[in-house]
Amino acid sequence: MYGLLFGHPKSGDNMTNIRLKSLLMILLMCCAALAGCLDSDDDDDDDTTDDTSVTDNGYTYVSNVENHRALMQDLCDIKDAASSTGGYDFATAKTIYADGKNAQKDSGVYRTLGGFASAADKNHEYDNYYGANGSIGEHIMAAMDGTGDFENTSNTVRYQGIAKLTVNMGMVGYTIHELNAAIAKAEAGNWGTDDAQHAWDEGWAFFHGPTENYGCSPAKVMEKRAADFNTADADGNAATFLATRTAMNDGLTALQNEDMQGVVDARDEVLKNLVIVYSQAVLKYTSKMDSNDTAEKYQAEGYAFWKAIEAYAGPYMHDGCYNMAVGHKVMMMGEIDATTCDAFVFTPDEEGGTTGTCTNTVTEATSPDATTAEECDGYKSQYYMDNYAATLMNNVLDLTDADQLGTSYDVAPWLQPVWDHYGITSSDIGSMS
Known part of the structure; x- marks a missing residue:
């Protein structure tokens, strides 16, 4: 090796020989270290062919995802460290999140939730919605550090943020990323067990x-x-889980058959059921914020569950038309553009009358507040409020605003356009017991 790299030294060049050998050893050590440092959360270099007969609750993997499955133990350990029984040890929770603990790769480095959550260009909508790369990581780190949305909040609130965001924003984001990665690989013609099917396995x-x-x-x-909303079967299986598992199995079969539409349909069904379950969670915890003792805990839980779907729900929530003439009220309009706020027309109850109805000619909705021509004329495009209902939701779930506590909120009307978009019915949501 020495001769190939440097040539053979002449007789009498012993000192040069020693120095060059030392340099070679240092170079080789640096290369080895660099190889480890360059390992990342990119799954292309993972072993995808061994140990493919593992089944988790009705889904059988067709590729090796042992390392990916091991990451779930990190979530358990993060939760334990950050809990009251763990002494609210946020520093240890943060170390596990950032450096990993259980999902060691063949290269010796660890797969970490922090590595995924902070990365750019992942196959999910969170970064687009929040306008920042690594937005999942920003939310989780705020809870870890007590900054941002968690500034000056209690240990209870920070624990709920850490425990719920890592699982429901972090791992859900990771799941969505992998399903979309599988579709992208299939679109490129890479349908196999070491490509698209492997990514799909990672999703489960x-x-x-x-x-x-x-x-x-x-x-x-x-x-x-499902237990809260009476949407489980007689054996306690959540309707959302059964639908998700069926979709995951159907999607895998579609990949094996190179059926692109089948894969896309399966991905969409998974997403629909994620919206259902986190809608249920938001409904539950916002309604419990009137608690005298645990309102801040429930608010924090509602916040974390909302963040799991905000990027997929917010764009379809009510926009608003603001009207100063009716006491500075906002009419929820569904998903509209600004010009719709100009499309209100007043119709008097009788010819020459001063009172009547104010109807929007685009949505055919009638204002509950404007009953005169002057009031109806108060709706203008310049007073259009984009994502108005999402703003209301974020106000209710503002962890730094104690004034939001002490009230039970019914946020179902704010979420209804989201459910309409995804084809979610009232029976899908269920009724809270």
């Missing part, structure tokens, strides 16, 4: 994980909310 690994860590998974949330 991050959503469900191994049975022993099921309690720390997004799948477990479906079980809990």
Whole structure:
């Protein structure tokens, strides 16, 4: 090796020989270290062919995702460290999140939730919606550090943020990323078990994980909310979980058959059921914010569950038309553009009358507040309010605003356009017991 790299030294050049050998050793050590540092959360270099017969709760993997499944234990350990029984050890929780603990790769480095959550160009909508790369990580780190949305909040609130955001924003984001990655690989013609099917397997690994860590998974949330909203079958299986598992199996079969539409339909069904379960969670915890003792805890839980779907719900929530002439009120209009706020027409109750109805000619909605021509004329495009209902939701779930506590909120009307968009029915949501 020495001769190939440097040539053979002449007789008498012993000192040069020693120096060059030392330089070679340093160079080789640096290369080895660099190889480890360059490892990342990119799954292309993972072993995808061994140990492919593993089944987690009705889904059988066709590729090796042992390392991916192991990440769920990190979620359990983060939760334990950050809890009151763990002494609110946020520093340890942050270390596990950032450096990893259980999902060691063949290269020796660890897969970490922090590595994914802080990365740019992932296949989900969170960064587009929040306008920042690594937006999932920004939310989680705010809870870890007590900054941003968690500035000056209690240990209880920070724990709820850490425990709920890591699972329901972090792992859900990871799941969505992998399903979309599978579609992208299939679109490129890479349908196999080491490409698209492997990415699809990873989606289930991050959503469900191994049975022993099921309690720390997004799948477990479906079980809990189904019990709250009476949407479980006689055996306690959540309707959302059963639909998600069926979609995941159908999507895998579609990949094996190179059926692109089948894969897309399966991905969309998974997303629909994620919107259902986190809608249920938001409905539950915003309604419990009137608690005398635990309102801030419920608000923090509602916040974290809302962040799991805000990027997929916010764009379809009510926009608003503001009207100063009716006491500075805003009429929720569904998903509209600004010009719709100009399209209100007044119709008097009788010819020459001064009172009547104010109807929007685009949506055919009638204003509950404007009853005169002057009031109806108060709706203008310059007073259009984009994502108005999402803003209301974020106001209710503002963890730094104690004035939001002490009230039970019914946010179902704010979410209704979202459910309409995804084809979610009232029976899908259920009724809270």
